[in-house]
Amino acid sequence: MAPLVIQGAADGNLANLYGPSGVRGIFQNRFLFSLGVAASFGGLLFGYDQGVISGVLVMNSFARTFPRLAHDANLQGWMVAVLQLGACFGAIVNGPIADRFSRKYSIAAANVVFILGGVLQTTVKNITMMFVGRFFAGIAIGQLSMSVPLYLGEIAPPNVRGSLVTLQQWGISIGIMTSFWINYGTQYIGGSGNHQKELAWRLPIGLQMVPSVFLLLISTLFLPFSPRWLFLVGREEEAVKSLARIRRLPQDHIFIQQEIYEIKLAQRFDAKTVVERYPNAKTKWKQEFELYNELITVAHLRKRLFVSCLMQLIQQFTGINAIIYYAPTIFGFIGLSGNSIHLLATGVVGIINVLSTSIAFVGLDLIGRRTILLVGAVGMGISQLIVATLYAVHEHSWSSHRSAGWAAAVFIWIFIANFAYSIGCVNWVYPSEIFPPSVRSKAIGIAVATNWICNFIIGLVTPRMLTSIRFGTFYFFFAFCVILFVWVFFFLPETKGVPMEEMDIIWGGNQAAEDLERMARVMAELQNEEGNESLDPLARAKQASEHVEMADFRKLPRDI
Secondary structure, three states: OOOOOOOOOOOOHHHHHOOOOHHHHHHOOHHHHHHHHHHOHHHHHHHHHHHHHHHHHOOHHHHHHOHHHHHOHHHHHHHHHHHHHHHHHHHHHHHHHHHHHOHHHHHHHHHHHHHHHHHHHHOOOOHHHHHHHHHHHHHHHHHHHHHHHHHHHHHOOOOOHHHHHHHHHHHHHHHHHHHHHHHHHHOOOOOOOOOOOOHHHHHHHHHOHHHHHHHHHHHHHOOOOOHHHHHHOOOHHHHHHHHHHHHOOOOOOHHHHHHHHHHHHHHHHHHHHHHHHOOOOOOHHHHHHHHHHHHHHOHHHHHHHHHHHHHHHHHHHOOHHHHHHHHHHHHHHOOOOOHHHHHHHHHHHHHHHHHHHHHHHHHHHHHOHHHHHHHHHHHHHHHHHHHHHHHHHHOOOHHHOHHHHHHHHHHHHHHHHHHHHOHHHHHHHHHHHHOOOOOHHHHHHHHHHHHHHHHHHHHHHHHHHHHHOOOHHHHHHHHHHHHHHHHHHHHOOOOOOOOHHHHHHHHOOOOOHHHHHHHHHHHHHHHHHOOOOOOOHHHHHHHHOOOOOHHHHHHOOOOO
């Protein structure tokens, strides 16, 4: 049986009517862009906390205060990894929070937890306090890494959804770059030698609370509720107002009417499906359990969840965070020594990361997810292969082959560039757009938790890999770049420009006869509410006038 086609949407008119894709489309609605920038401060916190620790670990004053942390590789690995454990927990528990209290308030709550973790880390007196502070910061980062792409995906129209969610990765890149350069500057407080002051490492850790306070205020006072969440909890009038505000259009505009129609249709279908499939689930908690269970037992949802989680795993095992967390160590292994290690391994990596993310911001909705991933996989794979080979050949002779060390550094930078515009962005966009509304937050929570579990593993084992299998570490990462290319080329569907309510067409949902019958009943209910008319606004617009072509709707004003 053919996949169900939602009335009024499957012909792509809604996506086309919203105008150009990518950056041009975003800048036509500057308010939407400002919302994306504000929410992406969650990514900035994520990136800053990831990047700041690598510089702190090599500071003299930190080594004097916590000699065990500075010189015990296993303890260092756990100090880095405890943040990922917290993030995994935060991502999992945040799904029900985001559904119950809204996407915007889950972002605000995460910042309260983050500030608590930041205070503990900044005022730390012992190793236990440092671990607890990083765990709390990790919980908040896990919440934000789930809430921000979920929120951005739900407020974005299909023509710019990829570019808008990419702002999350841009925030991460800017956070990493900022932390690297702040570390580089503060290491000279009191001098970079034995007279270095504790402020040199306490200051960069404490500064991460500044953007968190900003995001707490912005999320509470400025960010509108997600219209899709408002429909999910039955606040339909508010949903219409929120969508009109985000799109900067009147509530009776054809775009608003059509998008509301499609959201309402999808939401009611999902709600009725839950009630009819699970009649014994009388309580909210029982329904929540059944929805989580659906992600495993329903074939098309299981496929989407598997794809989302596999993408998170591959992203981490290409080696990105091994470089982010242990960049000074890696650059030291390839023969670059002195202050240049900190500058080259951190500051330049951060700049390249930010600039390369811009490619995805510009091209993700123009080129598509698959093409971006394929090109990035090739670039990352070649880079890891060359670094591994140079390392294998010159492992014991870097000092007499300085040019080989610089060549390895250049290809590490090329790897960073290819990662940033490809899977570094797509892994946040893809899960945020492919799930139906009833399980979207739960599925994204599981996918992001998978990312953090893999991140935890990488943070924990990389020091051991670098000291035990040495150049084999980079061959290991190269293998996952090859896996990424093969998987995307043969198995991953393209989602560019597809409205969120039409993803079932790609993934094969709503195929059973009972689903078709249920959708017909939902559509009939909506039609009855409108006086037995067709509720599809685009269909009504086509019937109402023989003189206005659909292309003319693009000329309607976009701002109010």
